Amino acid sequence: MKEVKLVPFNHKNEEQIAVKFGYDDAIRVHLKKLLDIKWSNTHKTFYIKNSTENKSKIYNHLRLINCYINYSELIIKKPNISKTLNIQLPKLNEGQEKNLQKFRKWLQQKRLSENTVNTYVEVTSFFIRYSILKNTVDYSKRLIESFNYDFIVHSNKSVSYQNQCINGIKKYLEYKGLEVERFELQRPKKEKKLPVVLSVEELKRVLDQTHNLKHKTLLSLIYSAGLRIGEAINLRVKDIDSKRMLVHIKGAKGKKDRYTLLSEVFLNLLRAYYKQYKPKEYLFEGQNSEQYSSSSAQRVLKGSVEKAGLRKQVTLHTLRHSFATHLLENGTDIRYIQELLGHSSPKTTMIYTHVSETSVRKIKNPFDNL
Incomplete structure (x- = not known):
């Protein structure tokens, strides 16, 4: 080699x-x-x-x-947290390391995702080392707020990461059996950005520029069923119910199963794809019959978007946003859209009312009266 x-x-x-x-x-x-x-x-x-x-x-x-x-x-090396804080955090001793591993197992028993577990354990490790530096084992509100400022705010970490850190500390306090209620950390608010949505014409241009049959089928499925990329690449052949015209999504976000739509037009494309590629277990397989990767799918989409001449910041999730918005514009009840997308709260689905063109078009612009 x-x-x-x-x-x-x-x-x-x-x-x-x-x-x-x-x-x-x-x-x-x-x-x-x-x-x-x-x-x-x-x-x-x-x-x-x-x-x-x-x-x-x-x-x-x-x-x-x-x-x-x-x-x-x-490979970009992760910044040393001690240098970020301009202080030297002490190392954990053997007992503290063992306790941290017990905390990891406790989190895993809560059936949290592996990424969440890793983040919570990482931030808890920093928090314990920070408390050693401050020469205290009293996890007071003041200590936590001090850690929150030094580790997150001063280091200019993202709002999402800050919320994860707060969640991680609270989970650790729960694990230790300490009173969680008395810690009232102020959570930063995320920016409320509207999702990018493609028009039907733009979407058609993107799919027309996707010439590989597997790639075209994957992107078409994400849009036609309103899937997250993880849901699409986790689909198995048996999850397609062509008799009931449904797609069965298993173990999606929040550990929930749901059904979503199977388009008749898409089904013809899917059958042509199946006939050519003959997938065995997963509907979309990569090399060596393994599961197709999300990074490969994103590269495919980016290439098609560039060929279509679109200037919008389009991601795979844009296809899901477009599915929901187009359903809403066609008069589908917001409650049905919520079920198809697998949203726990209707508040999450309501964001699509802000990007739908149907209602906006009915409003007469006052400038037209001048």
Whole structure:
């Protein structure tokens, strides 16, 4: 297996990825087939713009010819929390480490997602080390507020992360059997941004630019059934109920099952896809019959959006937003949309009333009377 090294470097005042390898015609010819790859006479190397999408693109492209890709220099190291706070946090002792692992198991028994468990354990570790620094085991409101400021506010972390930190600390206090009610930390409010929505015409342009049958089927399913990307790639062949014209979503967000719509037009596309690809377990399989990845799906969508000439910031979730908005514009009751999307609260679904064009079009603009 030949080694190829991916190295960050600055070229033409932009961050690039240099592709380093020993002289090899097969690699050179293969690299030239990759879209957006360029050659620098100055640096004597192939290069591509440094982005998350391009890292995955070049990695997958080189794996096709069985290369070993060394991307260690591209890995962004997490900032040292001690440096962020400009203080040196003490290490946990063996007993504290064991207690933290017990806390992890306790969280897992609560059936929280693995990402949530990892975040809660991480922030709790910092919080305990912070309390050692302050030479106290009294988890008072004042200590927690001090930690909240030093660790989150002063470090300019996101609102979402701040809320996760508060949740993590509260879960730890619950685990320790301490009074949670007496800690009234002020939660920051998230910015209320309206979702990006594609018109029917824009959506058709995007799908028309998606020529690969598997890619087109996946994007069409996400839109036609209003799915999250995780729900789409977790679908199994048996979850498609063509007799009842329903898609069975199992274990979705909040550990809930639900049914959503199966479009008749989409079903024809799905049958053509199934006939060609013959998936065994998961409806959409990647290499080696494994589950298709969300990052691959996002790259496909981005490419189709660019080819369609759209300037909107479109993600896979935009397709789900568009599904809900188009249903609302067609007169579907908001309660049915809530069920199809799997929202726990109608308040979440109500956001689509703010982006629907139907009601807005009925309003006469006062400028027209001038």
